[in-house]
Structure formats: C-alpha cells, structure tokens
Amino acid sequence: MLDGPHPALPPDLAAGAVRRGGRRMRLRRAAHRTAGWLLAVALAALLVWVGIEQPWATEPAQVTPPLEGW
Amino acid sequence: MWCMAERATHRDRLRALEFEAFVAGAGGRLLHTATLLTGEPPQPPGACVRAEALLRAALARTYADWDRLHGGDPYDRARRELALRFAREARRHQRPRGGLLDRLTPIERLVLVLRIYEEVGEEQTAALLGLPADRVRAVCARAVATLLAGPDRPLRQVPR
Numbered sequence: 001m002l003d004g005p006h007p008a009l010p011p012d013l014a015a016g017a018v019r020r021g022g023r024r025m026r027l028r029r030a031a032h033r034t035a036g037w038l039l040a041v042a043l044a045a046l047l048v049w050v051g052i053e054q055p056w057a058t059e060p061a062q063v064t065p066p067l068e069g070w
Numbered sequence: 071m072w073c074m075a076e077r078a079t080h081r082d083r084l085r086a087l088e089f090e091a092f093v094a095g096a097g098g099r100l101l102h103t104a105t106l107l108t109g110e111p112p113q114p115p116g117a118c119v120r121a122e123a124l125l126r127a128a129l130a131r132t133y134a135d136w137d138r139l140h141g142g143d144p145y146d147r148a149r150r151e152l153a154l155r156f157a158r159e160a161r162r163h164q165r166p167r168g169g170l171l172d173r174l175t176p177i178e179r180l181v182l183v184l185r186i187y188e189e190v191g192e193e194q195t196a197a198l199l200g201l202p203a204d205r206v207r208a209v210c211a212r213a214v215a216t217l218l219a220g221p222d223r224p225l226r227q228v229p230r
Contacts, residue, residue, distance in 0.1 A: 002183070002186065002187040003187070004170060005112060005113060006098045006099070006101065006102045006112065007098075007101050007105055007113065007115070007117075008115050009093075009097045009098055009101060013093055013097055013122075013125070013126065013129065014089060014090040014094070014097070014129070016126055017093065018086050018089060018090070020126070020130035021129070021130040021131065021134035022082070022134070024131070025136075
C-alpha cells in the first residue's frame with residue numbers, strides 16, 4: 001500500500017546536491033586547515049617563548065645574607 | 071602544487087560521478103520516502119515541493135560526507151539524513167496535504183515509514199530518533215490503527 005507510484009525525479013537533483021554539498025565540504029576543509037595552522041602557530045610560539053624565557057629555571061636567591069666570619 | 075591540485079580535481083570528479091550514479095539508482099525511492107513523510111501526493115509533477123526540498127538538503131549533506139563514508143552504505147546515510155531533517159522540522163509538516171499518510175501526525179508518519187516502508191529495525195529506529203524502543207512500537211501501532219480505521223472518520227483535529 002505504501003509502495004505507490006514513484007514521483008518523477010527532478011533532473012537537476014544530483015547536480016544541485018553536488019554543488020551544495022561540495023560547497024559545504026570545501027568550507028569544512030578550509031575550517032580544518034585554518035584550525036590546524038592556528039594550532040601549529042600557537043605551538044611554535046610557545047616553543048620559542050619557552051626557549052627564550054626558560055620558565056623552569058629558578059632565579060638565584062637574593063635574600064640570603066652573605067655567609068662570612070665563622 | 072600543480073600536481074596536487076590536479077589530483078584533487080580528479081578526486082572531485084570521481085566523487086561526483088559516484089554520487090550521480092547513486093542518485094540515479096536510489097533517488098526515486100528516496101523521493102518517494104520523502105513524499106510519504108511530508109504527506110504530499112507523489113503524482114502530478116510539482117506536487118511534492120516540500121519532499122523535494124527535504125531530499126535536496128539531505129542529498130547535499132550526503133555528498134558533503136561522502137569521503138567519510140568509509141565503505142558504509144550511502145543509502146543508509148541519505149535515509150538517516152532525510153529522517154533526522156524531517157524530525158527537526160516536523161512542526162512544519164503537520165497540515166494535511168493530500169498525500170497517502172496525511173491523516174497521521176508527522177512523528178507517526180516518520181516511524182511508520184521507517185519501520186514498515188523502509189523496514190528499519192525497531193532498535194535502530196529508536197536509536198536514530200532518540201526514543202525508547204517501546205515508544206517506537208506504540209507510535210507505530212497507533213499509526214497502523216489510524217490507517218486501518220479508514221479514511222472517512224475525522225481522526226485528528228487539523229491544526230491551522
């Protein structure tokens with residue numbers, strides 16, 4: 001009963017889907033690429049900063065009085 | 071760089087060809103499913119505008135995800151897209167439009183079409199729509215009962 005006559009397919013159905021879907025695909029790829037570049041740039045900046053600043057190295061303490069006369 | 075661009079366009083062309091073959095094979099059935107969902111009559115050409123719009127959107131999404139299919143069935147993907155899109159805009163398909171199932175509510179139509187016309191399993195339908203399986207069973211039974219009750223009784227208040 002549900003399997004009645006099928007409607008006629010519009011001729012531009014596949015072409016339109018390729019156009020719309022292709023645009024979506026390109027946008028998505030561009031977004032991925034941009035995100036990847038941003039991540040790489042952030043990582044590089046972090047590495048450069050770490051190399052210059054060396055935040056793990058502690059400054060020599062300057063509050064201890066000099067040890068003399070014993 | 072030039073060679074990579076060339077290969078990319080070649081891949082695009084190949085994908086488009088595959089997709090067009092898929093639409094040529096499965097498009098008729100998908101459009102029929104869409105007319106059952108929207109409750110539009112399939113016959114005079116141009117009578118199923120909403121079903122066509124639904125199918126166009128679902129197919130565009132199927133094409134966009136074509137490379138992520140990884141050997142899966144494109145028909146399943148397109149049908150899933152169609153069903154989810156219809157579920158999202160179900161409120162816009164409440165008014166009867168002269169189709170076969172237009173006495174049912176949109177969700178009844180969706181469950182009936184998936185379960186009986188597309189023969190999707192109860193568990194799969196439930197998972198797809200995010201409903202408990204016994205609710206799917208109940209909605210399907212109610213839809214069948216409504217259909218069997220005959221066309222002459224006004225079974226549902228038509229929302230305006």
